[in-house]
Amino acid sequence: MHPLVLQSDFGLDDGAVSAMYGVALGVDPALSIHDVTHNIPPYDIWEGSYRLAQVVSYWPGGSVFVSVVDPGVGSDRLSVVARTATGHLVVTPDNGTLTHLHAIFGITALREIDETVNRRTGSEHSYTFHGRDIYAFTGARLAAGAIGFEDVGLELPLDRLVSLHLEPPRLEADAVHGTIDALDVRYGSLWSSIPRELFSELGIGHGGRVQLRVAHHDRVVHSAQMSYVPSFAAVEVGESLLYVNSLDRMAVAINRGNYARAFGLGTGVSWHVSLTAVP
Structure with missing residues (x-):
């Protein structure tokens, strides 16, 4: 059992974050669930990327992060799980959210989420809330030990990773x-x-x-x-x-x-x- 840590641009004014908690606890009521922030500015992938890099290394190895800043939900962008050199897993859309983690700490492996297996039962026709139906569900299963990293889906080459432009100091x-x-x-x-x-x-x-x-x-x-x-x-x-x-x-x-x-x-x-x- 590992901590599950959530981040999003959903805010706390409605039930979106609560729904993610509910799905995670439905996987295992004993899960320890925490937050980075849910106040990422709407659609701001850069900010989401940076805030992950700000905190990941302070969490115990094996912690599972779910980051959902996903303006391309429902498009052909991939859903992935990344393993970092710090020993953490990050469940997220592959849209640049992993940029700062990769640049600062390094990502050692990347897998595409097989959404035919790793998604909440009954959500097959839902295309607008992958944070609840795919990412929170998959992150919870990883954190609870119900699946391993190899069970997520096919491994992807690291050069497939979508990255935002960075300028080295x-x-x-x-x-x-x-x-x-x-x-x-x-x-x-x-x-x-x-x-x-x-x-x-x-x-x-x-x-x-x-x-x-x-x-x-x-x-x-x-x-x-x-x-x-x-x-x-x-x-x-x-x-x-x-x-x-x-x-x-x-x-x-x-x-x-x-x-x-x-x-x-x-x-x-x-x-x-x-x-x-x-x-």
Whole structure:
């Protein structure tokens, strides 16, 4: 028996998430069911991909994740289960949701869900709620040990995996470059793709001053200087800071403020950031 962890863009205003819980508990009432979030913005595959990568490695090996951000439900997109290098299983549509997991941790195997076998009994004519009828059902059976990974369906080559476009962070001359991958949702901090180890090659220690530039579609839309500090408490209220976030990547914030809202900044590969040392 392994934990079953759910994520979706369904929200909690109706019964969609409750229905997924019900199907899972119908497989085995002893299942331990948890949530990543159900507040992924509607249809936002990029956000769903990032939030999976944010949490997966903190869960025990063998945990089964079900992620349903599925604007293509009912189309020819595949339903899959991925095994990660961290020892987890992820049940999801193959629409890019696995992008960040594959890039950061690695996916070692991929299987297409055989929907003639792995779906809730009586749902054969339902085409709009695969999160309930296929993904929650299959995830629950995997978590409960009713089926193994090999029972999911045919193995797929990893190069068949659908991936969103990512731009690798890089060091060029005296600057590190990356993208704004996500926001710290409640607080508006910018979470960049730049790993701490890459940033450290600039030789900037805590207390050092950093020049931030943000470009959108290659046009600089924001520029600011700030201190690189270990935590928010190291700067005054209202002051900007550069810090290392919970994914060991560089992030930008305003102490007790919302950086993204203050400067109208967004996320994704069209949002580029660069960091340089201030002389």
